[in-house]
Amino acid sequence: MAKEITWTRNAAGRMVPSAINGKPVIPYQGVGKYAPTGHKHGPPIPSCRDYPPDGDKRVASLKEALVKAGLRDGMTLSTHHHFRNGDYLANMIFDIAHELGVKDLRWFPSASFPCHEHLIPYLEDGTIHHIEGSMNGPLGRFASEGKMKGTGVLRSHGGRYQAVQDGEVHIDIAVIGAACADPFGNANGLYGPSATGLLGFALADSQYADKVIVVTDNMVPFPCVPWQIQGNYVDYTVEVDKLGDPEKIISGTTRITRSPDRLYLAELTARFCEVTGIIHEGFSFQTGAGGTSLAVGEYFREIMKEKGIKARFARGGSNKYLVSMLEEGLVEYILDGQTFDLEGVRSMAENPNHVWTSPFTSYNYHGKGNFAGMVDVVILGATEVDVQFNANVVTHSDGYLLHGIGGWQNCLFSKTVILPIPLFRDRIPVVVDEVTTLCGPGELIDVIVTERGIAINPRRKDLIEKVKGSDLPVKSIEQLKEEAEKICGKPRKAAFTDKVIAAIKWVDGTVIDVVRQVRKDEG
Amino acid sequence: MKDTDKLISSVGNEGGKVRSDCRITLEIKDSGGLVVDLTSKVKSMYGDRMEALTREVLSFFGIPHAHVRIVDSGSLDLVLAARLEAAVKMIRPDETREYLPPLLQENRYPSRRDAFRFSRLYLPGNTPALMLNAGIHKPDGIILDLEDSVAPDKKEEARYLVRNALRQVNFYGAERMVRINPLPAGLGDLAVVIPHNVHMILVPKAEDPADLRLIDETNRKILKEHDREQEVFLMPIIETALGVERAYDLATAVPSVVAMAIGLEDLTADLGVARTAEGTESFYARTRLVNACKAAGIQPIDSVFSDVSDMEGLEANALRSRALGFEGMGCIHPRQIRVIRKAFSPTPEEIEKASRIMEAFREAREKGLGVVALGSKMIDPPVVKRAERIMRLAEETGSLPGKE
Numbered sequence: 005m006a007k008e009i010t011w012t013r014n015a016a017g018r019m020v021p022s023a024i025n026g027k028p029v030i031p032y033q034g035v036g037k038y039a040p041t042g043h044k045h046g047p048p049i050p051s052c053r054d055y056p057p058d059g060d061k062r063v064a065s066l067k068e069a070l071v072k073a074g075l076r077d078g079m080t081l082s083t084h085h086h087f088r089n090g091d092y093l094a095n096m097i098f099d100i101a102h103e104l105g106v107k108d109l110r111w112f113p114s115a116s117f118p119c120h121e122h123l124i125p126y127l128e129d130g131t132i133h134h135i136e137g138s139m140n141g142p143l144g145r146f147a148s149e150g151k152m153k154g155t156g157v158l159r160s161h162g163g164r165y166q167a168v169q170d171g172e173v174h175i176d177i178a179v180i181g182a183a184c185a186d187p188f189g190n191a192n193g194l195y196g197p198s199a200t201g202l203l204g205f206a207l208a209d210s211q212y213a214d215k216v217i218v219v220t221d222n223m224v225p226f227p228c229v230p231w232q233i234q235g236n237y238v239d240y241t242v243e244v245d246k247l248g249d250p251e252k253i254i255s256g257t258t259r260i261t262r263s264p265d266r267l268y269l270a271e272l273t274a275r276f277c278e279v280t281g282i283i284h285e286g287f288s289f290q291t292g293a294g295g296t297s298l299a300v301g302e303y304f305r306e307i308m309k310e311k312g313i314k315a316r317f318a319r320g321g322s323n324k325y326l327v328s329m330l331e332e333g334l335v336e337y338i339l340d341g342q343t344f345d346l347e348g349v350r351s352m353a354e355n356p357n358h359v360w361t362s363p364f365t366s367y368n369y370h371g372k373g374n375f376a377g378m379v380d381v382v383i384l385g386a387t388e389v390d391v392q393f394n395a396n397v398v399t400h401s402d403g404y405l406l407h408g409i410g411g412w413q414n415c416l417f418s419k420t421v422i423l424p425i426p427l428f429r430d431r432i433p434v435v436v437d438e439v440t441t442l443c444g445p446g447e448l449i450d451v452i453v454t455e456r457g458i459a460i461n462p463r464r465k466d467l468i469e470k471v472k473g474s475d476l477p478v479k480s481i482e483q484l485k486e487e488a489e490k491i492c493g494k495p496r497k498a499a500f501t502d503k504v505i506a507a508i509k510w511v512d513g514t515v516i517d518v519v520r521q522v523r524k525d526e527g
Numbered sequence: 528m529k530d531t532d533k534l535i536s537s538v539g540n541e542g543g544k545v546r547s548d549c550r551i552t553l554e555i556k557d558s559g560g561l562v563v564d565l566t567s568k569v570k571s572m573y574g575d576r577m578e579a580l581t582r583e584v585l586s587f588f589g590i591p592h593a594h595v596r597i598v599d600s601g602s603l604d605l606v607l608a609a610r611l612e613a614a615v616k617m618i619r620p621d622e623t624r625e626y627l628p629p630l631l632q633e634n635r636y637p638s639r640r641d642a643f644r645f646s647r648l649y650l651p652g653n654t655p656a657l658m659l660n661a662g663i664h665k666p667d668g669i670i671l672d673l674e675d676s677v678a679p680d681k682k683e684e685a686r687y688l689v690r691n692a693l694r695q696v697n698f699y700g701a702e703r704m705v706r707i708n709p710l711p712a713g714l715g716d717l718a719v720v721i722p723h724n725v726h727m728i729l730v731p732k733a734e735d736p737a738d739l740r741l742i743d744e745t746n747r748k749i750l751k752e753h754d755r756e757q758e759v760f761l762m763p764i765i766e767t768a769l770g771v772e773r774a775y776d777l778a779t780a781v782p783s784v785v786a787m788a789i790g791l792e793d794l795t796a797d798l799g800v801a802r803t804a805e806g807t808e809s810f811y812a813r814t815r816l817v818n819a820c821k822a823a824g825i826q827p828i829d830s831v832f833s834d835v836s837d838m839e840g841l842e843a844n845a846l847r848s849r850a851l852g853f854e855g856m857g858c859i860h861p862r863q864i865r866v867i868r869k870a871f872s873p874t875p876e877e878i879e880k881a882s883r884i885m886e887a888f889r890e891a892r893e894k895g896l897g898v899v900a901l902g903s904k905m906i907d908p909p910v911v912k913r914a915e916r917i918m919r920l921a922e923e924t925g926s927l928p929g930k931e
Contacts (some may be wrong), residue, residue, distance in 0.1 A: 264861035265660045402571045430546050430601025431569050455663045491659070493604065495572035 045171030090252030138408015162367025189238025196222030201343030261295030274303030393446030403498030
């Protein structure tokens with residue numbers, strides 16, 4: 005099976021291997037170049053005769069559900085990050101697997117969080133072979149030090165849907181944590197102590213996994229409506245005391261940054277959108293949940309109010325600020341991928357114009373189109389951007405893998421992509437010669453806004469034209485890089501060993517780059 | 528802080544919220560060479576460079592044997608060098624040599640006696656993280672503060688940090704000010720900072736015109752020693768009842784006094800009254816100061832507004848302040864800059880009126896008329912003067928119509 009690994013230079017100029025974890029992979033071929041063939045993956049055909057006629061699929065415990073689902077060595081288990089850093093479920097699953105002595109599992113989360121540091125002993129003792137999903141914080145550090153048995157695979161939210169649909173990842177058991185569910189398996193994220201708004205990240209898993217378990221801490225009698233997850237896909241339902249720590253699942257309130265430097269970045273970003281006419285009647289936008297992104301939204305609000313402009317839709321991560329724009333009529337629809345605060349959850353439950361989406365509608369490469377490309381402007385972050393406008397979101401300049409991709413790669417397909425980033429952070433330049441890890445090709449990244457100037461991708465002649473005569477501080481990306489180096493000094497590149505610790509997938513499933521083990525300084 | 532045998536010193540900052548800084552513990556030894564023990568998040572990127580700089584600085588001061596422990600949180604070279612120098616000088620107080628990083632070309636610009644000073648941003652003198660991006664918020668001036676924002680045991684190390692910041696941090700055209708400590712400590716501050724293109728010295732708790740003369744003399748002497756042709760302006764800050772009573776004498780103490788500020792926290796304490804938002808308790812002091820400044824032909828500058836989250840209160844305060852005759856305020860947070868700038872900038876109505884007056888004035892002069900009239904109204908020379916000032920203000924603040 006595992007043939008000799010060969011290395012090729014992919015279309016982005018990065019050296020990538022022919023196989024990851026013993027399975028062949030395809031090198032990145034360029035944006036929109038890879039044409040998939042064949043048919044979508046299909047799960048086994050079930051029959052309703054095998055399920056309780058009264059619809060009650062409850063089993064006594066998560067352990068019983070996992071055993072009934074046939075948990076055994078080498079399986080792929082999927083979980084979802086709706087509970088974010090307050091998640092108990094993934095930790096419970098692998099506690100059970102460890103107790104049962106099951107080995108070499110592949111964990112396929114839609115994202116991991118620092119709370120999953122709990123799983124490091126299971127990565128050490130072989131319960132978990134490797135992770136295919138984001139590795140935030142401690143897990144990323146663990147992987148970066150070369151300690152994970154297998155190789156990590158990082159995908160975007162859309163890429164995860166793609167990998168499930170085309171069979172690149174075959175999920176044996178999907179465990180879906182839901183804030184509200186009924187015994188049949190209908191589930192949503194709207195109601196209960198662990199409310200998260202929606203369950204979009206679990207949608208593909210419910211449809212394509214061999215076995216599906218729904219776990220809730222808020223079991224209601226049939227019907228649980230709306231059924232964001234349909235019980236007809238579900239094998240077992242389980243009631244537990246608590247799915248997570250509500251304080252950490254969702255913040256009671258999201259807060260706009262108070263850092264004057266970040267507010268300045270946000271304001272400059274919004275002014276850029278004003279000057280270039282990106283903010284126009286009926287436009288659409290997406291900003292993230294980071295403090296700077298939230299602030300960009302607030303400056304959008306000021307400009308829209310002043311000019312009497314309304315947005316047709318905004319893509320969430322929703323939060324109280326976006327919700328208030330919806331309720332004030334500045335935004336007609338929120339198409340929401342995840343809710344970041346309780347106001348977002350409330351609005352989604354109450355307001356028909358606050359619509360939940362999934363990576364299928366928004367990001368999927370195997371869809372007959374998706375929403376990402378319809379968005380006029382998206383505001384994203386990055387750990388590094390280089391003079392080719394290539395960007396990195398997963399590793400830091402010291403080489404450590406510390407973040408996931410999330411929807412970031414998918415959002416690059418928006419009509420205008422703007423990255424407001426500081427020129428340097430605590431001496432670490434953010435605008436660099438060449439990104440440590442390539443996550444997004446420069447041809448999709450249009451504008452870099454830093455506190456010391458705005459760089460527009462030379463491909464965007466239209467934008468360059470539109471800012472002419474304005475007082476916006478436009479510079480070339482090379483100028484910005486030089487300024488960063490003048491202030492910080494030229495950094496030494498991160499040093500790596502030859503060992504690949506993770507592959508970075510592009511939205512189509514090809515390998516755009518790999519991350520290697522960090523070489524530790526002696527002493 | 529000096530150890531008993533005076534061979535160990537510890538300077539700088541470390542811990543939770545500290546950024547862009549480092550803490551250094553230096554122990555000078557008799558033998559064993561230089562041992563550098565560096566802990567840093569950016570070690571893999573800058574560790575070599577930081578160690579090389581450490582060796583360079585210590586060798587500059589003739590220290591071949593020492594143990595240096597550096598706990599770093601992303602300090603730039605200018606910060607590390609300042610900390611090292613401070614560590615050396617804590618152990619060797621008589622050391623007079625200075626390790627100077629280059630004075631950047633972009634930090635060599637001059638200021639002007641009559642520069643506008645609407646907003647001047649205070650930067651604590653021992654907190655490098657707040658200095659690095661200060662200029663991007665475009666204050667009229669930045670104040671590197673060696674006085675109240677620096678703890679007593681940090682005064683010495685702050686001097687070197689401020690000096691290196693003056694040489695290496697680009698403040699993007701802001702007037703470069705330093706607030707020194709009250710005399711006599713303030714004279715020691717001057718010796719360290721003055722040669723590095725300081726435009727203005729803020730003198731706290733000013734009460735005695737003789738102090739201002741001494742500071743002015745000291746500045747001239749230092750500049751002469753460094754072959755620098757430059758005038759360093761003074762801005763006394765009045766913070767006591769006695770200072771208020773001597774306002775005019777202070778304003779006219781030396782020609783280099785170009786502006787005078789009031790510090791209401793200390794003043795209200797000295798008066799034994801509570802400071803209120805309306806400021807009734809300081810009304811006399813403020814109008815007295817304005818009057819003294821106008822009589823002396825210098826700029827009266829108002830106190831800071833200390834609630835950084837209350838932008839509406841700040842705006843109201845700034846508008847009141849302008850109405851009293853003040854020509855600027857201090858800022859303790861970058862977000863205050865724009866509000867203050869706007870409040871002190873001329874309104875469109877004022878600009879309109881001023882431009883009509885100037886037009887009438889030019890016409891009258893062309894026609895050789897001694898009297899200027901606008902419509903049926905006679906325009907007096909002071910009105911023209913005020914209009915002239917508003918037009919200059921409008922131009923410099925970019926408030927002229929058609930700009931932006």
